[in-house]
Amino acid sequence: MITRVRAMKPQELAAAAFRLREIGIVLALLVVVVFFSIRADNFLTASNWQDIAQNVSIVVVVAVGETFVILTRNIDLSVGSIVGLSGYLVAATLAHHPGVPIEVVALISIAVGVGLGLVNGLLVAVARIPAIIATLATLAIFRGIHAEITGGKNITAYQLPDRFLSLAASKPLGFPALAWIAVVVAVIGAATLRFVPWARDFYAIGSNPDAARFAGIAAARRVITAFVLSGALAGLGGFLFASRFPTLDSGAATGFELTVITAVVIGGVNVFGGSGTILGVVLGAVLVATISNGFTLLRLDEFWKIFFNGFAIVAAVAIDALVTRRLQEALRRRRVALVSSQPQAAEA
C-alpha cells in the first residue's frame, strides 16, 4: 500500500466533502420533519406521507434525466413541457381508445419523450446552440405544440379508464406504485452513472470539456444521449403525471422544470457539470417536496413555497462555495509546506 504520511491529507478532505452534501440534506430533512411535526397536525400521518411520496416520485423520475444533462455541463429547461405534452398524449390516447394496454401507453409516452429529447440533443451538440437557449426555445415550442393539440380543450378524469386512474393510488406491498417506479428509476440511474462506461463520460465531459476531447471521448454523441435520456424520463414522468393528476389541459406541468432543477441543484449536482450523485438528487427532491407539503398543511401561501425554494438554492450553492474555498486553502497550505521542506528545482 501507499504509505500515508500525514493524518488527514487534503485529498481525503476532498473525498469527505463529496459525502458532505448528502449528510447535509439528511440533517436539513430531519429539521424540517421535526418542525412540521410540531406545527402541522396532519403531517405525521400515513396518508400524508404517501401524498409526499407520490409527489416526490414524479420529480425524481424527471430529475434523474435532468441530472444526466447537467453532469455534462448542459441544462434541459424543456422537461416541464415534455411532461405536459407526453402526459396529455397519454390521457388523449386512453380517452379515445380506452382498450389500449397501459404498458403500451407508457411506451408511447416514453417514445414521445425520446423524440423531443433528441431534438434538444441535436440542437445543442450538432447545431451548437448553448443548452440554456436551445431548451428555452424548445420549452416554448413543445408547449406550443401541446396547445395546438389540445385546441383549448381539456381531458378530465372521468374520460379515462379506471385501471389507469387506479395506478397512482395502488399500493403494491403497501408502498405507492409511483414510488416503486421512482425507486427503480433512481437505482437504475445510479447504477448507470457508476458502471456504464458511456455514462462515466458524462462526468468527464462536464468536468473538463477540453480534456474530454483530448481523451478521445465522443462528446457530441454523449451529450445527445444525455438529452435523449432526459427526454425519455420526462416522457415517463408525463405518463405518471397523467395518472396522478388526470385532468389535463394545455398548461399541464407548467413550471415543473423549476421544481426538477431545484431538486437537482439542492441535491448537490454541480451546475457546471462533472459532479453529483443520484442519491443526492433523490434526497434533494424529498427535501423540496416535504417542505412544499408542510407549507400546504400550514395553509401558507404558494408564494412562500416559491420563496423557500429560491432560498434553499442560494443556501445550497453558498455552502458549496464555502466548502470549496476551505478545501483550496487547505491545499495551498500543503503545497507551501512541501515547497519549504524541499528546495525547488531550478528553472532557467
Added chain:
Amino acid sequence: MSLLELHGISKSYGGVRAVDDVSFGIEAGTVHALVGENGAGKSTLVKVITGVIQPDAGELHIDGEPVSIGDAQTAHRLGIVAMYQEPTVFPDLSVAENVFAGRHPRSRLHTVAWRAMEDEAMRILRELGVDFGPGTPVRGLGVADRQLLEIAKALSTNARLLIMDEPTAALSPHEVDNLFATVRKLRERGVAVVYISHRLEEVGALADTVTVLRDGRHIETRPAGELSHGEIIRLMVGRSLDALFPKEEAEIGDVVFKADGLSRRGVFADISFDLRRGEIVGLAGFVGAGRTEVARSIFGVDPLDGGRIEIEGRPFRPRSPRAALRRGLAYLPEDRLHEGLVQPMSISDNTSMAVLPAVTAAGFLRPRLERSLARRFMQQLSIKATSPAQVVRSLSGGNQQKVVLGKWLAAEPRILILDEPTHGVDVGTKADVHRTISHLAAQGLTILLISSELPEILGMSDRVLVMREGRLVAELSRADATQENVIQAAAGVQEAA
C-alpha cells in the same frame, strides 16, 4: 528508419512564420530534446505532431509512411501522446478514472471494471513512485501531482511517441528524479520521448539527441554527446543580448513606491522593497516562488494579510484594482488572454476599458475619442492591425500583448507592474516590447518587471530582486546581477546549479 520524420513543416500565424521549413527525424528508443527560446517554434511543432493544428506545408512520416494527423484522436491512434505544461485533468474524477478516461477497462457485462481499473492504476502509480492512490479525487492534487498523473496517463496507453513539454517546471528535485527514471524506463521499452525543456542540465542528463530551433527554423540536430551547454546556448540564441534588450539610460528619481513587510498567509511573507521613478526593477525567481502572487496582492486582486504600502509618500491600502489604478498603479497580468483582454471586443474597446471617464462626454461614451485613444497606442506601440475596430481575438499573441500594455498605459499609470510581458511572443515582437518598456522608463514611468527569462531580467533591469519560496532573498544592483548570482539566490544554493 525513423519512427517519426518531419519533412519541410511550415506554419504561419497571420504573417508571422511560427515554424519555417523544419525537417528532422525522431528515432524509437531515444530521448530527443527539443530546445530553443520562447517563440522558437517548439509549441507549434508539437501541435502539428499531435494533430491540434495542421501545417501549411510539409509532411509527416511514421515508419517511413506518409501520414496525415487530422485531429488529436488520430494522433492517439498512431501512438502519439503529448503531456502539456498545463495538465488536462478532470478535477471531479478520481485518479484512476483520469488515467482511463474515455477507455475504461470493462467487465464481461461491459460495465466499468472498477477493481481492475484501480489495480492497474495502482500498478502504474507505484511504478512512478508517487504518494497518492487511485481513489484520490484529482481536485485534491497540486500541480506537481497532476503532472505525474499525466505521465501515468501516457504510461497506461501504449504510447510509441511521448511528448513532454517542460514537465519539470513545477516538480521538486525528488519528483524530477522519479520522472527521469521513468523516462529512461520508457526509452528501454522502445518509446521515443520528445523532451522540451529550458533546463540544459536536464537535457544533458537525459537526451540522446538534441534538436535546436531558433525563430521557427531548424538549426541543428545532433547526438547530445557532441554538444556542450555553451554550444547549445550559442545555437539557441545566435545573436548578442544587446540587440534584444535595448536598454535606454534613464534618470533614476525619488522613491515612489515602498512595500514594507507584505505578507499573505501561506503564499509569501515579509516582502519589503522600494521602487524609484524611472527605474526598471526586475523580479526574478523560479515558477512558484510567489512573484505573481505579490503583484496580485499589491494590485488589490488578492487580499494582503499584513504589511504596509506607500505610494508617493502616502499610505496605500490595496482593496481593489480600481483603487490601485486611481493611485497610478497598473498591473499587466501574465495570463493576458484571460485576465488582460476581452477577446471578442475591438482594440479601441479594450484600450478604453480602464479609462472610460476619459472618453466620455456628458455621460455618453464618445466612440471617436475611443478610436483616437486606440490609434495613439497603436502608433506608439506599433501594433499591427488594420484599424482600431479590429477584434482583439484576430491579432497575433505579441500584438495582443501590446494591446494590454496600451490598455494600462491609457490609465496613465506612474507605476507599472509587468508580469512575463514577453511570454510566448515571437522574437521581433519581443524586441519591440523591450524597446517600449525601456522607453517608458526613460519617460519617468516606474516599472516592476516579473520575468522567468533571466536574460530579459538582466538585460532590462536597473536593479534585480530575487524571490524564493515566498520570500525576498536577494537584491542585486545591475552590476552585481549576473546569471550565476541570480540563480544561486533563486535556488538557495551556494554553488551555481
